[in-house]
Amino acid sequence: MSVAATQIETHHALVPSIEADFALPSEFPLEAGGVLHGAVLRYSLYGEIDPKRDNVVLVCHALSGSARVHEWWPAIFSAPGLVDPEKEAVLGINILGSCYGSTGPSSINPATGNPYGANFPLVQISDIVRAQALLLDKLQIDRVKLAIGASIGGMQVLEWAIQLPTRLARAIAIGAAPLGAMGLGLNHLQRQAIMLDPGWKNGNYPPDTPPRRGLALARELAVCSYKSNDLFAQRYGRQPDRGGEDPWHDTGPHKGRFDIAGYLDHQGEKFNARFDANSYLAITRMMDLFDPTRGYATSDQAWGRIQARMTLVGISSDWLFPASDVAAIAKQITAAGASCEYRELVSNHGHDAFLAEPQALLEILRA
Amino acid sequence: MSVAATQIETHHALVPSIEADFALPSEFPLEAGGVLHGAVLRYSLYGEIDPKRDNVVLVCHALSGSARVHEWWPAIFSAPGLVDPEKEAVLGINILGSCYGSTGPSSINPATGNPYGANFPLVQISDIVRAQALLLDKLQIDRVKLAIGASIGGMQVLEWAIQLPTRLARAIAIGAAPLGAMGLGLNHLQRQAIMLDPGWKNGNYPPDTPPRRGLALARELAVCSYKSNDLFAQRYGRQPDRGGEDPWHDTGPHKGRFDIAGYLDHQGEKFNARFDANSYLAITRMMDLFDPTRGYATSDQAWGRIQARMTLVGISSDWLFPASDVAAIAKQITAAGASCEYRELVSNHGHDAFLAEPQALLEILRA
Numbered sequence: 105m106s107v108a109a110t111q112i113e114t115h116h117a118l119v120p121s122i123e124a125d126f127a128l129p130s131e132f133p134l135e136a137g138g139v140l141h142g143a144v145l146r147y148s149l150y151g152e153i154d155p156k157r158d159n160v161v162l163v164c165h166a167l168s169g170s171a172r173v174h175e176w177w178p179a180i181f182s183a184p185g186l187v188d189p190e191k192e193a194v195l196g197i198n199i200l201g202s203c204y205g206s207t208g209p210s211s212i213n214p215a216t217g218n219p220y221g222a223n224f225p226l227v228q229i230s231d232i233v234r235a236q237a238l239l240l241d242k243l244q245i246d247r248v249k250l251a252i253g254a255s256i257g258g259m260q261v262l263e264w265a266i267q268l269p270t271r272l273a274r275a276i277a278i279g280a281a282p283l284g285a286m287g288l289g290l291n292h293l294q295r296q297a298i299m300l301d302p303g304w305k306n307g308n309y310p311p312d313t314p315p316r317r318g319l320a321l322a323r324e325l326a327v328c329s330y331k332s333n334d335l336f337a338q339r340y341g342r343q344p345d346r347g348g349e350d351p352w353h354d355t356g357p358h359k360g361r362f363d364i365a366g367y368l369d370h371q372g373e374k375f376n377a378r379f380d381a382n383s384y385l386a387i388t389r390m391m392d393l394f395d396p397t398r399g400y401a402t403s404d405q406a407w408g409r410i411q412a413r414m415t416l417v418g419i420s421s422d423w424l425f426p427a428s429d430v431a432a433i434a435k436q437i438t439a440a441g442a443s444c445e446y447r448e449l450v451s452n453h454g455h456d457a458f459l460a461e462p463q464a465l466l467e468i469l470r471a
Numbered sequence: 472m473s474v475a476a477t478q479i480e481t482h483h484a485l486v487p488s489i490e491a492d493f494a495l496p497s498e499f500p501l502e503a504g505g506v507l508h509g510a511v512l513r514y515s516l517y518g519e520i521d522p523k524r525d526n527v528v529l530v531c532h533a534l535s536g537s538a539r540v541h542e543w544w545p546a547i548f549s550a551p552g553l554v555d556p557e558k559e560a561v562l563g564i565n566i567l568g569s570c571y572g573s574t575g576p577s578s579i580n581p582a583t584g585n586p587y588g589a590n591f592p593l594v595q596i597s598d599i600v601r602a603q604a605l606l607l608d609k610l611q612i613d614r615v616k617l618a619i620g621a622s623i624g625g626m627q628v629l630e631w632a633i634q635l636p637t638r639l640a641r642a643i644a645i646g647a648a649p650l651g652a653m654g655l656g657l658n659h660l661q662r663q664a665i666m667l668d669p670g671w672k673n674g675n676y677p678p679d680t681p682p683r684r685g686l687a688l689a690r691e692l693a694v695c696s697y698k699s700n701d702l703f704a705q706r707y708g709r710q711p712d713r714g715g716e717d718p719w720h721d722t723g724p725h726k727g728r729f730d731i732a733g734y735l736d737h738q739g740e741k742f743n744a745r746f747d748a749n750s751y752l753a754i755t756r757m758m759d760l761f762d763p764t765r766g767y768a769t770s771d772q773a774w775g776r777i778q779a780r781m782t783l784v785g786i787s788s789d790w791l792f793p794a795s796d797v798a799a800i801a802k803q804i805t806a807a808g809a810s811c812e813y814r815e816l817v818s819n820h821g822h823d824a825f826l827a828e829p830q831a832l833l834e835i836l837r838a
Contacts, residue, residue, distance in 0.1 A: 134721075136719060136720060136721040137720070137721050138721050225721055226720075226721040228719075282709060283709070284700060284703065284704050284708070284709070285700075285703035285704050285706070285707040285708055285709070285729075285730075285731040286695065286700045286703045286704070286731075288707075288709065288729045288731050288732065289691075289695055289703065289707075289731040289732060289734075289735050290695060292728065292729070292731070292732035292735060292736075293688060293691055293692055293695070293735070296684075296688050296691070297664060297667070297688060300664070300667050300668060300684050300685060300688060301667060302669045317663075317667050318667060321660060321663050321664060321667060324656075324660055324663070325660055325692065328653065328656055328657060328660070333651060333652075333653045333790060333793065336651065336652035336653045336656065337651050337652050337653070339652070340652040340655075340656075341651070341652055342649060342650070342651070342652070342655065342762065351759065351760060352503060352595075352760055352765075353503060353504070353593075354501075354503040354504050354505050354592055354593040361659065362652075362655045362659070362759065363652075364652040364653075364655050364656040364659070365655065365656060365659035367656075368656050368659065368660070369659075392718065392729065393718060393719055395709065398719075423700060423790075426700065
């Protein structure tokens with residue numbers, strides 16, 4: 105195959121064949137007690153579902169992702185041995201609570217005619233998965249060939265594997281586990297940052313004047329938790345801001361950033377251009393609450409339900425979802441009698457390695 | 472010696488023999504270009520300085536400490552082999568920029584008659600040490616027997632050892648090094664949190680209505696950086712808040728904390744009762760800027776100036792000042808021809824181990 109041909113095929117694979125909204129039942133009850141009325145799921149399909157309906161790869165996205173898998177994880181399409189875009193159909197579904205097409209806090213609440221804002225009900229990963237299963241029913245997909253996701257995407261994969269065990273042939277969850285105390289604490293602080301911004305207005309901010317500084321601060325803290333000490337040291341060290349600020353000079357109150365601060369502020373600004381603060385609050389809460397064995401008599405009983413051929417991937421430098429936590433789950437799944445392999449992505453990129461090092465990730469998944 | 476006698480002696484040792492303000496020269500120029508007018512240093516002296524003036528132990532405090540060593544590091548007084556409170560005099564000096572008696576942002580600016588607020592000039596660790604040396608001159612202490620400190624206190628010790636090498640016989644710096652990119656980033660975010668609070672008012676808040684929520688958020692983030700994943704997992708795990716909140720129940724917008732969040736919020740509140748937001752801004756900046764070899768042709772030239780018998784202590788679980796950073800400095804000092812021993816405090820308490828595990832710290836210092 106010539107290089108040109110490869111490029112054309114890749115280009116072809118990166119365009120969704122369908123982008124649509126799927127209407128959930130007019131009342132969609134949530135595990136925590138709330139109800140969504142007239143909610144929708146935005147999804148993107150790449151390639152064609154074959155007549156047997158058994159060639160679908162479900163890609164679950166992380167906190168700030170979307171149904172448009174090609175925009176945030178194009179590597180999934182270029183993974184010989186994992187996904188064959190000629191033969192397989194890739195399905196991305198935006199999660200409830202997000203701001204990329206599915207119903208979330210910035211959607212209109214049919215009961216009031218205004219955006220839900222802070223009144224968006226508490227949605228959990230279990231609700232996300234239950235809603236996704238309804239879309240799969242509609243698409244007549246009984247069983248996906250592979251479900252794959254990282255971070256909150258990995259949480260969805262684990263939840264799928266336990267709650268709907270017959271519907272996944274293979275499942276890969278990367279950098280995902282119930283959040284530990286450090287992660288719960290950092291998420292709490294990120295929410296405090298948003299709510300501290302006077303522009304938050306108890307969640308009822310006008311869409312054009314959102315709490316930008318609060319959301320930026322939340323994102324910047326999250327970015328610290330997604331990366332590693334080591335990577336930051338290597339990339340930014342103690343260098344002054346590349347824009348020319350001088351931390352050592354008395355330039356007035358609290359000016360003069362180091363390069364890492366300039367980098368973080370840039371990340372905060374970029375995030376404001378593409379994300380909604382109330383969605384951020386909603387999704388960090390569902391991240392906190394994820395605990396797929398909760399409600400079972402024993403965790404063995406939950407993990408033992410898994411029928412998919414499961415692979416868990418821990419990231420060596422991940423301090424938000426430590427590799428040891430991921431490895432411990434793999435062990436529990438195996439101990440409960442289900443099939444689970446554990447692999448470790450050795451990277452100094454921290455939690456973000458699933459986005460930053462796609463080739464290394466694909467290599468260990470193919471191994 | 473009877474237990475009763477020991478108790479009486481300990482009690483005696485914990486009461487300062489002198490607490491006083493030392494007036495710096497009417498103009499005290501700062502390295503970054505500012506000048507402090509009529510500044511003072513608050514100090515506490517425990518025990519008596521002997522006629523030879525050679526029995527003084529200088530204790531340097533960390534971010535939120537004070538001259539009153541007995542209030543935050545009583546262990547230093549009960550350290551057989553390190554400090555003998557019968558024979559030695561312990562001197563604590565509050566740093567410039569603080570809010571515990573020395574001149575800081577909440578002090579009155581003689582030029583305006585109002586508190587400095589955000590106009591407090593940029594103070595660095597080198598300024599702190601130069602001011603402390605003037606107090607030692609006044610007290611006729613040419614050379615301290617021991618200078619000891621952790622975190623920003625350890626930064627002062629390192630700065631002392633390089634800048635005024637003849638004035639320390641022995642020096643111990645714990646959990647201190649120039650801050651890496653992660654630490655610089657987290658300090659930046661803490662300052663953003665304070666400045667995001669509408670109550671900050673560009674640093675000119677009335678003393679009775681300070682930016683409480685911003686300072687609390689800053690402190691809570693700092694507390695995360697002072698502790699370890701492991702300790703938080705052990706102490707708080709995924710337990711709901713001990714006050715009875717239920718994270719899984721839809722109790723309205725963003726209520727229902729986990730225990731770690733309740734703990735952090737409690738730390739934030741406690742800190743507000745005792746610390747000033749502008750001091751926090753000033754001291755985190757001096758923490759950022761600490762780099763004692765800066766300005767020397769080579770770092771060897773700086774480290775080689777040290778004459779004190781030096782001990783550096785790294786804390787195994789410290790991710791704010793990684794033990795590897797501390798060990799690297801010890802190596803550089805030795806390589807530069809000065810005397811330096813490195814010891815590691817094995818603890819899962821993170822950076823805070825110097826406060827949380829005083830007995831273990833004393834044991835490795837005596838070893």
